[in-house]
């Protein structure tokens with residue numbers, strides 16, 4: 320096992336005008352499960368391929384354990400990979416597929432058999448060892464690819480969207496299996512996904528990427544509860560965080576949203592006379608009257624089974640509210656909405672950065 324340290328990794332593909340990764344630095348602790356999350360094209364696969372040695376950075380450094388591997392050949396990095404396409408060999412059965420890497424490495428047959436059986440047992444593939452991939456389901460094939468990677472006893476496990484080809488239900492069950500498995504293995508893992516639920520569920524920490532950079536790297540609850548910038552708040556969550564823009568009144572105590580106002584923490588009174596953005600999650604807003612409640616106009620109500628999603632407007636600004644599943648009201652009507660002070664996150668509109676007020 321080993322820690323992985325990335326320092327200022329820059330990669331520009333030939334002919335490209337923008338950097339695929341732009342001075343990315345990241346430290347993954349020994350045994351940690353690190354998820355790289357971000358929209359398509361933000362540089363996740365590029366970063367993983369540089370760690371694997373399949374791409375060379377223009378500049379920067381990659382250290383695994385105590386070895387600088389930046390320019391080391393892939394096979395000498397002692398890592399194993401599972402890729403999006405999870406290519407399994409169609410002309411080899413499950414056991415041969417899982418043991419392939421070990422045999423190439425010259426591992427004795429008895430040892431290969433022992434490891435294949437161990438991995439097959441962990442991934443519930445034991446009944447299928449003699450089957451060929453054509454007769455496996457997508458989920459089983461994907462498990463074969465994972466099994467093949469874990470038998471290698473690598474220091475580092477790299478996975479690029481290994482669940483991407485599964486349907487929603489399979490994804491859900493395999494996600495839990497994978498979490499259990501990786502917890503048991505304790506191998507340092509870098510896991511790429513653009514699925515935020517998967518990222519939050521699996522990661523010890525989540526590095527949220529945007530345009531070749533890391534926008535925030537922290538524990539799942541931290542990136543969700545305290546997005547470091549508007550991008551992270553607007554990327555995580557379904558629906559994502561709401562942002563309301565207002566002007567802080569002269570005495571610094573309230574944010575005027577355009578006719579209605581909301582209390583501002585004392586620490587932000589320095590913003591008096593300036594604009595400020597309020598970030599609040601849809602599930603944190605309560606449909607309730609009382610002190611400080613704002614009036615919103617209900618535009619759409621969507622019953623979603625476990626909740627009701629309300630599309631509303633406060634002072635002409637769109638706000639999504641996640642209400643209890645039994646909530647009913649007629650669109651076009653007015654709603655009292657309460658935004659609890661502890662659910663408010665404040666952002667500087669000039670920098671998009673979270674303002675520390677607690």
Ligand SMILES: Nc1ncnc2c1ncn2[C@@H]1O[C@H](COP(=O)(O)OP(=O)(O)OP(=O)(O)O)[C@@H](O)[C@H]1O
Pocket residue numbers: 332333335338339357358359360361362363364365366513
């Ligand atoms: N081989 C390549 N040659 C040129 N440009 C590339 C190459 N591979 C990736 N890129 C570009 O580099 C940027 C990052 O791509 P990358 O594949 O790392 O993104 P990603 O985050 O993995 O996206 P996705 O979620 O779609 O897989 C993109 O702008 C992409 O177009």
Ligand SMILES: [Mg+2]
Pocket residue numbers: 363364365
């Ligand atoms: Mg990718």
